[in-house]
Amino acid sequence: MLIIGIAGGTGSGKTTVVKKIMERLPQGEVGIISQDSYYKDSGHVPVEERQKINFDEPAAFDWDLLLSHLKQLNAGKTIEMPTYSYLTCTRQPETVPMGPHDVVLVEGILVLSDERMRDMMNIKVFVDADADERLIRVINRDCIERGRTPQMVIDRYERVLKPMHNMHIEPAKKCADLIIPQGGHNEVAIGLLTDYIKSRLTK
Numbered sequence: 410m411l412i413i414g415i416a417g418g419t420g421s422g423k424t425t426v427v428k429k430i431m432e433r434l435p436q437g438e439v440g441i442i443s444q445d446s447y448y449k450d451s452g453h454v455p456v457e458e459r460q461k462i463n464f465d466e467p468a469a470f471d472w473d474l475l476l477s478h479l480k481q482l483n484a485g486k487t488i489e490m491p492t493y494s495y496l497t498c499t500r501q502p503e504t505v506p507m508g509p510h511d512v513v514l515v516e517g518i519l520v521l522s523d524e525r526m527r528d529m530m531n532i533k534v535f536v537d538a539d540a541d542e543r544l545i546r547v548i549n550r551d552c553i554e555r556g557r558t559p560q561m562v563i564d565r566y567e568r569v570l571k572p573m574h575n576m577h578i579e580p581a582k583k584c585a586d587l588i589i590p591q592g593g594h595n596e597v598a599i600g601l602l603t604d605y606i607k608s609r610l611t612k
Contacts, residue, residue: 410483411512411609412529413602416521416581417536418574419465420546422592426536426599427516433603438610440482440510444517447475448493450500459498465573467519472526479529485509495555512606521581534602535585538592540571 417423427441449471451459463469471491478488489504520526521533544566551557557565582588589598 410509411531411606412479412483413512413514413532413534413606414520414526414530415514415516415534415536416518416578416585417589417592418538418540418543418578419518419570420543420550421536421538422546422589422594423516423518423536425593426534426589427514429593429596429599430514430603430606434606435610438511439606440507440513442475442478442490442507442513442515444470444475444515444520446491446493446505447471447517448498448500452497452499454498456497462498463569463573465518465569466577467522470519472523476525476529479513479515479526482507482509482513483529511610518578519581521584522577527584532587532602532605533585534587534589535582536589536592537582538590540574542592 415423415427431439431441447470448464449469451462454462474491478490481488487506487508490507492501492503492505493499494501515526515530521535527533544563547566547570548559548562551562552559587598587602589595589602593599
């Protein structure tokens, strides 16, 4: 199984890159794992305190479960991926079954930040974008999808996103085999990565 890790800052365009790759590949042959699904459950935390949780540091994720699922897929087994609600900051009772694939894309802000994860990956990709561009995308996304106001997003960016990006996400860029500047707008890099995946699927 070919495992490709796709990391990058919040709002860098990771999801767009993955979407464009998937649109160009045979349906059903490539699996996707989103690191966001593996946030630790915060159901035990009082509701008013959940918005204060730092979701941009490694400790926010259930690494053991994510690593276990990758190993199971690599062994040809089916996994039950967790689902997570951003609105309630809790893991949901529903799971999503996923069987083994020839190629699996693992996408998330910190997928290159854990050495155990990197050791399992065949290709490590970092999606890069300017800080201003990332902030604009985060404001648009969080206001529409997560019920936050622009001021709430900006405050969180200054308090959490920016320092965590500099501390945990940006340093992982040096571990990447491929850096994609301009995020989802970089058609050349996306095309090269897609062609490589196609060649592996053909084999």
